[in-house]
Amino acid sequence: MHRGPVHSRKEPGKEIWVFDIAKQQRVQRLKLAAPAMSIAVTPDAKPLIVTSLGAGGVIEVYDAAGKHLRKVEGLGQTPLLIQPLPPGAH
Numbered sequence: 001m002h003r004g005p006v007h008s009r010k011e012p013g014k015e016i017w018v019f020d021i022a023k024q025q026r027v028q029r030l031k032l033a034a035p036a037m038s039i040a041v042t043p044d045a046k047p048l049i050v051t052s053l054g055a056g057g058v059i060e061v062y063d064a065a066g067k068h069l070r071k072v073e074g075l076g077q078t079p080l081l082i083q084p085l086p087p088g089a090h
Helices: none
Strands: 013-020 025-036 038-041 048-052 059-063 068-072
Touching: 025 048, 025 059, 025 068
Parallel strands: none
Antiparallel strands: 013 025, 038 048, 048 059, 059 068
């Protein structure tokens, strides 16, 4: 989630908002270690959240509860598209 006008997607976010679709309400807010423009969640039994600002070749990795696990650097200039592989496709 980012600060900005409604329906704006041009500013990096500083939090991840988790919603319960059935209840149609936010149930959790996860603070990010660094602002992010892209986000992905791995489909593993113990999913990871991966974020990127899209500049500097850096991604941030969190566990499913939002705990920051590590920073991965040196991934090129703009890692904007983050696409986890399906389970077993490694």
